[in-house]
Amino acid sequence: MPSKKPSSSAKALGADPPAAPTTRRQQLASKTRERMLKIAIREFADKGYSGARVETIASRSKVNIRMIYHYFGGKEKLYVEVLEHVLARLREAELAVTLDVHTVDPAAGIIQLYDFTEAHFSAHRELLCLLSWENLNRARYLKLSKVIQAMSSPVLDKLRRLIRRGEMGGTLRRGIDPLHLYVTLVSLAYFHKSNAYTLSRMFDTDMLAASWQAAHKQQAHELVRGFLRKGTMRQGLAVA
Template sequence: MVRTTQSTAKADADASAAAPTRRQQLAAKTRERMLKIAIREFAEKGFSGARVETIARRSKLNIRMIYHYFGGKEKLYVEVLEHVLAKLREAELAVSLDEHAVDPVAGIQQLYDFTEEHFSTHPELLSLLSWENLHRARYLKTSKRIPAMSSPVLDKLHTLIRRGETGGTLRRGIDPLHLYVTLVSLAYFHKSNAHTISRMFDTEMLAPAWQAAHKAQAHELVRAFLQSGEMAEVVPVRAVRGR
């Protein structure tokens, strides 16, 4: 009986130690609030234009708290990049895609659809990637987490490609990384550069009709690229001008 009581007490103590205290919960919420505001600030102004003072003021906190939680502006910026890319990777891996059962072409197009939708609903990711490319990935290079995030996605593509080649529904010689970059390019460029291209061609490229037509064309391109010659079937898409 004594042993049972002692075991129960120990289990309760362990559970209590594992559960976050109220102070820890408040600290986590404060950190999360600062991170969300930092994402907006860096997305709007880039690393050089963003100000730690502004992030602290909008967070309604003393500027010293930024350094307490993140260690400074550069470390905060790198964590912002890690956060938005981690969200993308987590969502990619959560896509209901059984690469061992789904049709390979449909599976790859499903991954494209997800990426296109994610960019549509997370414009801050587009901005942050654009800023970081201007810096030639200077800050992204310092992250050890980001390279590790991409491997599972490439593994999924590799499995789909291998099964499609074996079953004769995909042409041979498709490289998973080249394919992923192509999918992201088709989902990215017409959104990240929409404002300038819209003015150049006097066409509102962010209009839902234009975006839908471009997505349909991307499906054609992906399908025609993936399928072996006898399987490919291209369906013309009428151009839509959103004015």
């Protein structure tokens, strides 16, 4: 029986993973499973759950289709594991962000967290695609996961502490909700990338060009700083 490789989801949640494969057979089985998962991520990201075919994943993985069912239990379970994998990878990256919330300037720290999110989405476009497909499905398959909801974002806790310190120190305006701010940061990092092809066509502008993305990132910085600034009214009217 092939040994199941410790999942990224388990590591992201801090669970004790199974022992690493030791025998050559176990190592080969682990590599085969990893290869199938990698191909599945690409297939589901490109075509969504309905459009993806298990036969295609097996063919591109150079395995018999029965191996998909042997390792993952079927298309639906494979798709759920794909979602768990990409979201666990995001959480692991968030945990690796080096940011001293006790000493960094709160506004600068929040901008740094935005930059991390923006960079992660740029480097992992499959995540953008999978989230878009799953939103179309109204999170139907996310709801089947037993671990995704438990993957609380470390960024949210960092934001909460930065906001509290900024309010106490008088450098940030009061009344900023951490979850609303997190969603705003993700929105600013996500929309212009996930919708770049349609927006580029509509406005005859290459929004995936490095120069356009850099300019948009700078504008996002200015928007976030303006929102955080002490003296900005909740209604969105800036006062001195």
